[in-house]
Amino acid sequence: MRAMKISLDIELKDIPGQLVHALKPISELGGNIISVLHHHNRKTPLGNIPVQVVFEIDERNVETLVQRLKRRGVSVLRVGRERLRSSKIVILIGHIVHSDIRDLIDSIDSTGFAEVVKLSLEMPAIDMKSSASLTISAVNEDKLNEAMEILGDVARKKGIMMISPI
Numbered sequence: 114m115r116a117m118k119i120s121l122d123i124e125l126k127d128i129p130g131q132l133v134h135a136l137k138p139i140s141e142l143g144g145n146i147i148s149v150l151h152h153h154n155r156k157t158p159l160g161n162i163p164v165q166v167v168f169e170i171d172e173r174n175v176e177t178l179v180q181r182l183k184r185r186g187v188s189v190l191r192v193g194r195e196r197l198r199s200s201k202i203v204i205l206i207g208h209i210v211h212s213d214i215r216d217l218i219d220s221i222d223s224t225g226f227a228e229v230v231k232l233s234l235e236m237p238a239i240d241m242k243s244s245a246s247l248t249i250s251a252v253n254e255d256k257l258n259e260a261m262e263i264l265g266d267v268a269r270k271k272g273i274m275m276i277s278p279i
Contacts, residue, residue, distance in 0.1 A: 117172040120193035124161035144170035207273035227251035227260035
């Protein structure tokens with residue numbers, strides 16, 4: 114089995130039992146649900162409820178799952194196949210913007226096996242050090258560790274302190 118992490122955006126009718134109705138085919142096809150975000154307070158213009166389900170499933174079963182959901186009357190808006198399965202968050206402290214943060218991001222994104230998937234930057238003043246939180250995702254744990262080493266090397270060359278997760 115080649116398990117793949119899937120992020121599925123669906124819309125459900127606002128009637129009891131619809132969430133269970135939509136999750137059952139995932140279970141029937143051997144899927145392992147990781148998270149469910151049920152946005153009952155954010156109805157769509159048609160009165161439906163947006164739901165995001167993240168799960169792992171054999172990649173050969175993804176199309177069958179989508180067909181089963183549609184036959185059940187579930188609106189499937191997006192099926193995201195996630196090839197980047199391992200993630201870590203690091204903190205950078207220093208003159209991040211002035212030292213060209215693109216170099217830091219490009220050093221990871223250009224590997225082909227890892228990407229900076231989220232960036233949050235705090236810059237108190239133009240002449241003060243800034244801090245950034247970077248989420249890096251990679252195809253597996255070994256490649257994630259390799260990406261962290263690359264990021265650490267680039268950060269050191271730029272005089273930026275990197276706080277790695279423990």
